Structure formats: C-alpha cells, structure tokens
Amino acid sequence: MSAAISSSMNLKPATLLRIDEVITHYPVKRSATLPLLHLIQEDVGYISEEAITWVATKLELQPINVYEVVTFYPMFRQKPIGRRHIKVCRTLSCALLGGYKTCEAFEHAFNTHRGEISPDGEVTIEFVECLASCGTAPVVLIDDDLHENVDVAKAKKLSDQIKSEASQRR
Amino acid sequence: MPAPQQRRIIFKHIDAPGYTNDLACYVRHGGYEILKKAVTLPAATIIDEVKKSGLRGRGGAGFPCGVKWGLVDRKSGKPIYLVVNADESEPGTFKDRYIIHQDPHQLLEGIMIASFANNVKQAYIYIRGEFPHGARILEQAVAEARAANFVGPNILGTSYSCEIFVHRGAGAYICGEETGLIESLEGKRPYPRIKPPYFPAVLGLYQCPTIVNNVETLCHVKHILEMGGDTYAKIGTPNNTGTRLLCVSGHVKRPGYYEFAVGEITLGELLNEVCGGPLPGRTFKAVIPGGSSAKILKFGETFTLKNKDGSSRTLTVEEIPMDFDTLAACGTMGGSGGVIVMDDSVNMVEALANINAFYAHESCGQCTPCREGSLWMKKITARMVHQQARSEDGALLKSVADQIAGRTICAFGEACSWPTQSFVAKFGDEFKGYAETRKEPKRADALELV
Amino acid sequence: MIAPLKPDLITVNIDGKEIAVPKGTNAIEAARLVGVDVPYYCYHPKLSVVGNCRMCLIEIGMPAVDPATKTPIMDPATGKQKINWIPRPQIGCATNASPGLHIRTNTAQIKDCREGVMEFLLVNHPLDCPICDQAGECKLQEQSTGYGRGYSRYVEQKNFKPKRTQLGPRVMLDDERCILCSRCIRFCKEVVKDDVLGFIDRGSYSTLTCFPGKALENNYSLNTVDICPVGALTSTDFRFKMRVWFLKQTNSIDTESSVGANTVVWSREGVIYRITPRPNDGVNDTWMADTGRELFKAVRAPNRLTAVKLDGLDTSLEVALNSAGAILKAAGRTVALVGSGRSSVEEHSLARKLAETLGASTHMVSRIGEGDRMLISGDRNPNVRGALVVGLIKKLPTEKLTALGGAIDTGAVTVVVSLGEDLHAAGLTAAQLAKVKIIYLGTHADTTTKAAQVVVPTLTVFEKSGTLVNQQFRLQKFAKCVPGPAGATDDLAVLAKLVVTAGGTATLGDLPNVWASLATTVAGLAAISYATLPDTGLLLDSTPFASLPFCEGETFHYQPAATTATMKV
Numbered sequence A: 001m002s003a004a005i006s007s008s009m010n011l012k013p014a015t016l017l018r019i020d021e022v023i024t025h026y027p028v029k030r031s032a033t034l035p036l037l038h039l040i041q042e043d044v045g046y047i048s049e050e051a052i053t054w055v056a057t058k059l060e061l062q063p064i065n066v067y068e069v070v071t072f073y074p075m076f077r078q079k080p081i082g083r084r085h086i087k088v089c090r091t092l093s094c095a096l097l098g099g100y101k102t103c104e105a106f107e108h109a110f111n112t113h114r115g116e117i118s119p120d121g122e123v124t125i126e127f128v129e130c131l132a133s134c135g136t137a138p139v140v141l142i143d144d145d146l147h148e149n150v151d152v153a154k155a156k157k158l159s160d161q162i163k164s165e166a167s168q169r170r
Numbered sequence B: 001m002p003a004p005q006q007r008r009i010i011f012k013h014i015d016a017p018g019y020t021n022d023l024a025c026y027v028r029h030g031g032y033e034i035l036k037k038a039v040t041l042p043a044a045t046i047i048d049e050v051k052k053s054g055l056r057g058r059g060g061a062g063f064p065c066g067v068k069w070g071l072v073d074r075k076s077g078k079p080i081y082l083v084v085n086a087d088e089s090e091p092g093t094f095k096d097r098y099i100i101h102q103d104p105h106q107l108l109e110g111i112m113i114a115s116f117a118n119n120v121k122q123a124y125i126y127i128r129g130e131f132p133h134g135a136r137i138l139e140q141a142v143a144e145a146r147a148a149n150f151v152g153p154n155i156l157g158t159s160y161s162c163e164i165f166v167h168r169g170a171g172a173y174i175c176g177e178e179t180g181l182i183e184s185l186e187g188k189r190p191y192p193r194i195k196p197p198y199f200p201a202v203l204g205l206y207q208c209p210t211i212v213n214n215v216e217t218l219c220h221v222k223h224i225l226e227m228g229g230d231t232y233a234k235i236g237t238p239n240n241t242g243t244r245l246l247c248v249s250g251h252v253k254r255p256g257y258y259e260f261a262v263g264e265i266t267l268g269e270l271l272n273e274v275c276g277g278p279l280p281g282r283t284f285k286a287v288i289p290g291g292s293s294a295k296i297l298k299f300g301e302t303f304t305l306k307n308k309d310g311s312s313r314t315l316t317v318e319e320i321p322m323d324f325d326t327l328a329a330c331g332t333m334g335g336s337g338g339v340i341v342m343d344d345s346v347n348m349v350e351a352l353a354n355i356n357a358f359y360a361h362e363s364c365g366q367c368t369p370c371r372e373g374s375l376w377m378k379k380i381t382a383r384m385v386h387q388q389a390r391s392e393d394g395a396l397l398k399s400v401a402d403q404i405a406g407r408t409i410c411a412f413g414e415a416c417s418w419p420t421q422s423f424v425a426k427f428g429d430e431f432k433g434y435a436e437t438r439k440e441p442k443r444a445d446a447l448e449l450v
Numbered sequence C: 001m002i003a004p005l006k007p008d009l010i011t012v013n014i015d016g017k018e019i020a021v022p023k024g025t026n027a028i029e030a031a032r033l034v035g036v037d038v039p040y041y042c043y044h045p046k047l048s049v050v051g052n053c054r055m056c057l058i059e060i061g062m063p064a065v066d067p068a069t070k071t072p073i074m075d076p077a078t079g080k081q082k083i084n085w086i087p088r089p090q091i092g093c094a095t096n097a098s099p100g101l102h103i104r105t106n107t108a109q110i111k112d113c114r115e116g117v118m119e120f121l122l123v124n125h126p127l128d129c130p131i132c133d134q135a136g137e138c139k140l141q142e143q144s145t146g147y148g149r150g151y152s153r154y155v156e157q158k159n160f161k162p163k164r165t166q167l168g169p170r171v172m173l174d175d176e177r178c179i180l181c182s183r184c185i186r187f188c189k190e191v192v193k194d195d196v197l198g199f200i201d202r203g204s205y206s207t208l209t210c211f212p213g214k215a216l217e218n219n220y221s222l223n224t225v226d227i228c229p230v231g232a233l234t235s236t237d238f239r240f241k242m243r244v245w246f247l248k249q250t251n252s253i254d255t256e257s258s259v260g261a262n263t264v265v266w267s268r269e270g271v272i273y274r275i276t277p278r279p280n281d282g283v284n285d286t287w288m289a290d291t292g293r294e295l296f297k298a299v300r301a302p303n304r305l306t307a308v309k310l311d312g313l314d315t316s317l318e319v320a321l322n323s324a325g326a327i328l329k330a331a332g333r334t335v336a337l338v339g340s341g342r343s344s345v346e347e348h349s350l351a352r353k354l355a356e357t358l359g360a361s362t363h364m365v366s367r368i369g370e371g372d373r374m375l376i377s378g379d380r381n382p383n384v385r386g387a388l389v390v391g392l393i394k395k396l397p398t399e400k401l402t403a404l405g406g407a408i409d410t411g412a413v414t415v416v417v418s419l420g421e422d423l424h425a426a427g428l429t430a431a432q433l434a435k436v437k438i439i440y441l442g443t444h445a446d447t448t449t450k451a452a453q454v455v456v457p458t459l460t461v462f463e464k465s466g467t468l469v470n471q472q473f474r475l476q477k478f479a480k481c482v483p484g485p486a487g488a489t490d491d492l493a494v495l496a497k498l499v500v501t502a503g504g505t506a507t508l509g510d511l512p513n514v515w516a517s518l519a520t521t522v523a524g525l526a527a528i529s530y531a532t533l534p535d536t537g538l539l540l541d542s543t544p545f546a547s548l549p550f551c552e553g554e555t556f557h558y559q560p561a562a563t564t565a566t567m568k569v
C-alpha cells in the first residue's frame, strides 16, 4: 500500500530508504513527522497537500495532525521557491550591524521582494530570526551554508556569484 | 588590573589549529577516556559528583543539574529518556553552535556519561533546523562513536547500551523550551505543557521520565567527572561554579565567544578589555546580558546589593560580575550567556520594536496573554516607528507586558515581556519623546532595526 | 439501587470558606460548591485539561510546616496556622484539591489577571455581538461584563481571518471569533476519536480548520457548537433563526435509542427550534448525537395524524372510541395488542391493563441497528426495558410479528390494537391486515393507518410527559415541551378510555394516577413517583431481567453483561 502512494509521490528511492530508516528511531511513529517532512522537502522542494496526506498515512495519523505541524514551522513551505534560498537574519544583533540593509541589497540585486521568487527564478529571499551566529553579524544562510559578516558589499558579491553560476548553467 | 584570562575547558579545542571534528582527532586528544572511567563507576557516584560540582544548567534557567537528575522518577518502571537541547535559539546566543560543529564528540561523551549515570537507554539530540551541517556532523559523529563502541549496544564491553539519535527542528524558538521541545519531538505542534502535572522528570517524552539538558551543560559533565565534583566546584564562585561560555554581539570591536570562570569577569572587563570596547567614536548605551529575554542594563545605572554580612555595596553596570546570582540581584539574568551590546547610535524604541517582532513571531499562540500580548506589543512599537507615536505608548506597553509575565503556560511569557518592561522602565524618555525623535533630520541614516 | 461509593473527603479553604470535597476535585468545581465563581473558557469537565485560556487564575497556598520538625507554623497575628501563598497565580483548572489547600480568588492580583485575559481575548475579536448568533450564550460577552475593564485600549489593526467557513454539513466557523481554546479539537479527538479539527499557523495568527478536503461531519459534530464558549462555531440549522433568550427550555430524553441521552428542548410559542444535550454524568456526560437533535422535525411532518378516523372517515374521538370498544368487546378473546418500544412506561402500564381487560396477547417489534459505541445503542427502541418492568412483555421484542401473523392466519386473532406500530413494516402481509380489524393509536400515517378501522392521533414525546427506562435500567423522565396539534389526544387519556369502553375498570389517564397505581402494583417501582424522580433518573433493579439477551453493545457508561458480550454489534 505504501509503495502505491510513494510512487505517486515520486520520491527518490534513496529518500524512501531514509524515510523507512528514520521511522525506526522512535518508539512512536508520530515522532518521525519532522524528519519525514525534512526528507520530502529536501527531495521535492516543498510540502504539498498530497505529501501531507502521504506522511499521515505513513505514520498512521490524520492529515490534520501533519498539516498542523507543517504550518507551524517556518522552514516548511507549501509552495515551490527559487533555485536558491537566501535567509537573512533579521534579529537584533544582526540588525544592529546592518541586517536590514543586507536584506535590501539582496532584494535589489535580484529585483525581488522578501517572500517572493525572483523574476529570474534564481532565488527566494526571506527574513528569518536569529541564526545563532550573532557574533559574526550580519549573517545569511544560503541554502545550507552560513555566510558571516555579510554587509552590503558582501551581499552584492554573493549575489553576483549566484548570478554567474546561473549564467554558466544556462 | 588586567581582565582575567579566559579559562577554556569546554572551548579548549574550538578554533585550535589542526583540530578536526572527527573521532580520531578527538581520541588523539584524550577523548572518551572519561566515559571509559564512568562505566566502571556506580551510577549514583556520577550523579553525586555532578551534585557536588554545583553545575547549573547553561540553557537559560540556571537550574542545578544534579538536582534535576535527582528529581527523575526512577520507580515508574518506564524508560528514562535524555533529550539534549541543541535548539540554540535565544537571540544573542551562539555557543552550542561551535561545540556541535567543531567538537561534536565532546558533546557525545557528555551525553553518554549522563545517560549511563541516569540509566538512559535512548537519547535524542534536538538540534535547530537552521544547523543543517551541524545535524550532519552530529550524525556522522554518532556513527563513528557507534562503530568504536562508545555508543550503541554494550558499550565498551559492558552490559550497558544506549542509542543516540539526532532530531532536527524546523525554525521555532519555542522548541527550545523543554516541554515544547518534547511535544515537537513527539511530532506535534510544540505547545509547551502545563506544569503541574507535566514535569519532564516524571511525565516527559512519551509520558516517561525525561531529562532535558543543554549542550554546554552536558559537556561540563564530562569535565566534572574528569576533575571531580569538588575540584570543579572551586572554579568560579560559590553557587556559581565552573566556567561558562559568553557570547558577545552587537556594538563592540571584537564580538565573539569566550569562556570564563563564572563570576570571575565583570561585564565591564568583558566588553572593554576582552571585546575591545565600543566601536570608534561611540559609547556604550545599554547591554542585554543573557540573551534577548534578559532585562536590559543601562550604562550609568547603579545597583545597591546586600552582602551576606548585612552590609551593602553599590555596583555600576561595568562592575557586575557575570554570574547567575549577581545578575539576578541586579534585576536581570545570566540566562543563556548571550550578551548583546548597544551603543549611543541606537534608539531604544526601535531596538525594542526589533525584539518585539521576534517574540510576536515566535509565540506558539497557545495561551491567551502571550499570544495576544506579544503581537500587541509588536504592533504598538511598529506603529510608533512607522506611523505615529503617542506619548502614552510607553505606559501602555508596560501595562501589556505586566499582563503577560507570570500568567502564562511557559516562561516565554516572561521572555517576551521582560524586554518591554525593562526598556520602558529604563528608557522611558525615549518612548515619551519618540514622536519628536522621528522627525529629526539626522535620523535619515539611523540604523534600521525594524 | 446502586449506592454511590463513599469518596475520600478532604477539606479545602476557598476565599475563607471551608468545604469538604473528594480528594483531587478540580479547584473550579470545588469553588462552585461554595458559591465562588472561577471564570474559565478552555476548561471542560469532560475533556483533558490544557490550561490555555488563563482565565481561571487563582492564588493558592498550603499550610506552613516546619521542614525539620513537621510541626505546623502558627501565624501570631491570627493564631491560626500560617499559609504559604505561592506568589505566582496558578490555573484553577489544573489545580486539584489536596488536604489543606487554600485558594483565593478575590484578590487584586486575580482581578487584574482576569481583566488582562479579557482584554487580550477582545483585542482581536470582531466585537460584532449585535449580529452574533451566540449572543446570550457567549461566555466572552457574559464575562466581559463581570470581569472586564469595560473599555478598550487597543488602537492597532485587528487580525483578519476567515469569517465563514463551512466546517461540515452542520457546523459553520467564524475564525475571527475563535478564542483558540481548543475545546472543539479536544472533543473530536478525545470523545469522538475523529481527529478532524486542528490549528494551523502560529501565534495570534493561529487558525482553526479542517485539512483541505476533510470535513467535520461525524454524528456528534454539533457538540462542538454547544461547547464553543464564543460564537465561533454555529449550527447551520439554527444559525440566526432565533435569539436564545426568547426560547423556553424543557427537559427531555433523546428517543433515538435505548441510551436515553438527556436533552433540553428549546421552544417558543409551541414551536421547537432546537435540541441540545443536558448533562448527565451517568448517561451522556454532556453530549448527544446530531441525529437526536433532528427528532423534533417529526412534530411538523407532513404525514402527522391530526384527524380521528372511523373506517377512513373523520369522526369525533368519542365516536371512535365507542366503536373501538364495540369492536373489542365483540372480538371476545381474539384480540392482540402490539405495543411499542417507543411508548412511555406509563403507556406501557395502561397497555398492559388494556390487554389484561381483553385477555389479549401482547406483542412488540424490535428495532435493531448498529450501535456507534458512543451514544446510540444497537436498540433503537428507547423503552423496551420499561415494557419489561411493568410486565407488558415478558420476552424481548422480535424482529417481525411472525407469531401474530400465524394467529391471524388461523383466525385466533381477529382484532389488532396497534400502539403506533406499522404492522405492515413489522411483517404482517396485506392479506393478513385485510383479515383483521385494526385499532390504531399513533402519530404518523403509514400503511397500517390506511388499513385501520379506527385511527386515533396521539402525541409525540415532545408533546407529553412521561418516563422511559434506558439500557442501564435507568428510569428517566421527559416533560411536555409544546402542545400537541389540534386533533391529537394524549396517549394516556386515550388508553384509559379504551380500557373503560373495552369493559375494564375505570382508570384515570394522567401521570399522578398512573404512578400511584404503578407504585403499588409493580415491585420495582415502589416509592417512586413522576414528580419526585430526579432529573438525572433513577437506576432500577435489573436483576429480574439479567438472563435476557439484550442486543446492545458497549456505549458510553454501558457495558453489556458478560453473557451477551459476544453479541456486540
């Protein structure tokens, strides 16, 4: 049965293996909700309603149980985003050293606004709360990688890098 | 007198040239020797050493670790869980990050000692979602330690077995609160639980007895066992023992993370000497000493404290030693060790607006005062900054905060109201006069904080 | 009758008043017992405690004892034991009575706490009470008068949320009014085990919802409307039809099965608008099924009988009953009486008297359905046990009237009195119906009324008073909510007259008289009367019927006897 649903989810075989493995970490299946959502988002890019139902079935839950969780955590998204995810820290220590300007620099570079996919589809920029690297403020998380001391100049450099990678790909 | 030297116990290897986060390097530096010693000791002896050490939790509340372990219900017959709080999400705090990324085995050794001492068969490390590399590093470290028989079944040839799994959060400050964390780990919305009856020591993860400890706290456990609880207790000051990691951010020349014996260094020494003082041309205005929830200190204010012998002493902000008790006596807290510094370029209404936005965003929304109050305070300060400030807004803010603190399910209620209460109390004039401040032309290049 | 267990009583002090309560009693309930009101929203006695609204904050303290000697520490000022008050207010809903517990609800701090919570609950509330369906039943409206500050300091923009969401076929949601107390969620999860509701998003933007494509459609969905402390959940049926304060409330019983859920019927000027559950901890807690709330629609059904008929023609009650008497007398000992599991205890007893007068055989048909393990049992007749208790029947009803059919075929039965049962539906063929004379007392037209010689319209459960015996052998009363339609007569009065016209001794067909006679003639009912029967009913001795194979499976507060456990539906 789960095989039937999973094929419709188009998850990679490796993801499915990791899903089955991670469920064994817990005495209660429901605990695997966050790990499964992370794995699916890493694989597919976002959490669709179908994915929520799939996770619920997999963990013997009701879809609302998973939906409640998905919508609570900002890291889970229910829509696709740009190719790269730029998360600029908004919180005090970063703001004290120009975090807002850093964010604007990214927005400007990609001609976009926070929370939207840039017109070229390359990035989605977002403000996030303290990334626990306040000593090297302002900080920016681009996908999985932390960038420290990102002032406006460094934000421009990082933007250029992303753009040149994009043009090479094309 | 020069500032005291750092005393690096936990951070001994952090940023050390050539030190890597793999098992081989850790073992080369004497790693897992203390675990080997631990498994030969009676569990009660280890707990005793931790009690003797006086170690207080480094996650924020400063609760004595040995006492916490003593509260665990060992008679229920249910499994006992250890949950490692690696959520590190209190703004201004960035210490666990370096342990996790650079010295993960130190944490694992601490976890295994604590687990052995408390007969824990299953430990979970709850790591914040924004540390994706950290989670992978920990997973790798667990795999290595497991292969080397430090973790897993029958460790080190004993009959004791314990598994460690890494569990990632997904961007929620409230998952740092221990019962919110437990709910999150159970796959639910991280709604903190009411206490009573849900004290983790009795009804924690899966309604089983559970110990929740911060990353740094567990690292200390290893060193306590190494040097003995009594020796450890001699570091620092009475009731404020050991070393602690201090994270300095904001307006100083050399922000960063430092490790000192608790209470040995004053705030002034830390900021002026260790961190190089204010930025050029600036003076210190205010400092939050223990993560953004801690009440703010205003440079220039003084505190008159009672001594044990009945006499009293007066301290300036600079003179406050960075220990739990003195900071509490000064009306704030050591909290998570995150020191956030603001200089004279900062307007306090704007700084509070930034903080209020954080708490409004992070309130789980379960209980009325925090849910509605945190957003209300955010809306007031945001309106003051972006639209129109009224002279009565300061008083209103304080009154809203007063209606939250002490009346909520979890300590987030205090966390979100203490900033407002202390900002308004200490910088009332800036709140009263903000309407005028906004109109000043030189404000054009003011820092954007909200 | 079953004696309650003697609970473990302890003494607590609430606002200076001492009271003995069972250990563990919830502080809100304990305060209620001494007349102290602790306001609350999220607490519900039948749901888990979550402590999220913070309205019930109280101060608590314990008598001080010296930790070393364990001796009480006295307060020199009062000469009494000192009380250690916890400075931080605690929630009453999660405070359980322990020996010596002291509670204060009348301090400045508690007043301030309540004002604070009230203010917070209102900052994002639309304040559209004049157009709100909950007006009159809204705890927010009620308590803002009692505990609020009475003015608003809120000048910011309120949050926007969905205003009209159809959660299910019977329930509407206004998210802006929701105070996020989670009662409805807990009800669905804990009581119905149908986890369909949940909160999405976080903080003040948290929103109650179902997962897209799912609906709140279980047969208990309307209980969420009952327990929603504000006007966020409303019944699509009742929505905006009538202001509740215009309505009269009458206690009744849900007759859809032998569970006998206790109900309140809400009516005005002879018209019923809704039915809601009435708390009974021994039967239905505070719940009832949605289907039971629709039963009043039968009152105004198009096939309602309102004309007395003799051979298909309108006539007077007098004439009809005299003709019936003549038919019965002429039949000699060939009369059969088909009672109904829906009749009241009192009707059963007069039916028995009629049968005895005539020497008639008695019959009854069962109505077996599937039990839902909650508040609808497998026996859809509400009062089979009542018929057993008064001796109208000795065995359980049968699915079809096969024996009666046989007796008609052989000519042993020539007249059938039906107390509202459709004989055709109960298995008698058209030929069999044609062979006998039928006297029918009932409320709605069916195949049998067409075939009957005498038809006397009677009353529905909403139009008369009486008692029923539920599956637990609990005798429960229902009261007249609205007058019956013109042309219909009270069943008891009709039965009493029929007894007389059939040649029996005169009986008065009213409740006091029927009960006076029941108390003396039925062993199990001695010393009981309709007037003194408690609102929560009275458990009768069931042992005389212990060997009968009752059909019910497990429901709330009902476990089938071990011998019948295998028959669970």
Ligand SMILES: Cc1cc2nc3c(=O)[nH]c(=O)nc-3n(C[C@H](O)[C@H](O)[C@H](O)COP(=O)(O)O)c2cc1C
Residues within 6 Å of the ligand: B056, B057, B058, B059, B060, B061, B062, B063, B065, B068, B085, B086, B087, B088, B089, B090, B173, B174, B175, B176, B177, B178, B179, B212, B213, B214, B215, B217, B218, B410, B411, B412, B415
């Ligand atoms: C709102 C809130 C956020 C918290 N965040 C963290 C956190 O990020 N990391 C942490 O270790 N403790 C955090 N705590 C403290 C934990 O609840 C708990 O006290 C701690 O993990 C216990 O560990 P310790 O005794 O070793 O300090 C937080 C508490 C509150 C009320």
Ligand code: SF4
Residues within 6 Å of the ligand: B174, B191, B192, B362, B363, B364, B365, B366, B367, B368, B370, B371, B408, B409, B410, B411, B412, B413
């Ligand atoms: S105090 Fe705030 S964070 Fe804590 S439970 Fe209440 S709403 Fe949630």
Ligand code: SF4
Residues within 6 Å of the ligand: C177, C178, C179, C180, C181, C182, C183, C184, C185, C208, C224, C227, C228, C229, C230, C232, C233
């Ligand atoms: S809809 Fe009503 S019952 Fe449900 S959470 Fe909201 S206020 Fe509470």
Ligand code: FES
Residues within 6 Å of the ligand: A089, A090, A091, A092, A093, A094, A095, A129, A130, A131, A132, A133, A134, A135, A137, A138, A139, B091, B092, B093
């Ligand atoms: S404030 Fe930006 S990382 Fe902490």
Ligand code: FES
Residues within 6 Å of the ligand: C039, C040, C041, C042, C043, C050, C051, C052, C053, C054, C055, C056, C057, C091, C092, C093, C094
């Ligand atoms: S009734 Fe809501 S907190 Fe107690």
